[in-house]
Amino acid sequence: MRELRLHGRGGQGTVIASKLLAVAHFLEGREVQSFPMFGVERRGSPVTAFLRVDDQPLKLRCEILAPDELIVLDASLIGTTDITAGLKPGGRILINTEAAPEEFPELLEKAHVSTVDASGIAVRHGLGGKAQPIVNTAILGAYAADSGMISVEHMVNAIREEVPIQIEANIAAAKEAMAAVRRAPMREVARA
Secondary structure, three states, X not given: OEEEEEEEEOOOOHHHHHHHHHHHHHHOOOEEEEEEXXXXXXXOOEEEEEEEEEOXXXXXXXXXXXXXXXXXXXXXXXXXXXXXXXXXXXEEEEEEOOOOHHHOHHHHOOEEEEEEOHHHHHHHOOOEOOOOEOOHHHHHHHHHHHHXXXXXXXXXXXXXXXXXXXXXXXXXXXHHHHHHOEEOOOOOOOOO
């Protein structure tokens, strides 16, 4: 079983990202659970969503406290929220940022880090505005490429099935992000 936790801000598409990722995994033939956790429900507030994926039926029904992977839709959360709380040793973190993975040395001590400028990609494809781009499909394209668990075909089909507007722009953003993800060189990660 793989457990993912997504961190973002209201308006970025964090909950939809979790749902899209669940649909893509389902199309890959896996069992999935996707669910959000809200604090204050307003634009810009921190939002967390969860995803479980397995080849076997999922019987566990609780919040994910020890994820294998993190997807961070807003890098500003790194300094204000303990996004790595419970992350399993050797886990993976994908961050929406212009910065290279090596610019997060504190995270590299705990996990394998990848980055992608999902905000820039979303803006180029007209998804949201410059001040508040909607980054969900771009970050998922990067996740698909980084994890190797989701094919282009299934990511595109999930977007077509679940995204009600700007379908082609969302697909183009996901595909661009697949090619733009940057990975830190693999190294031994300290065990907690």
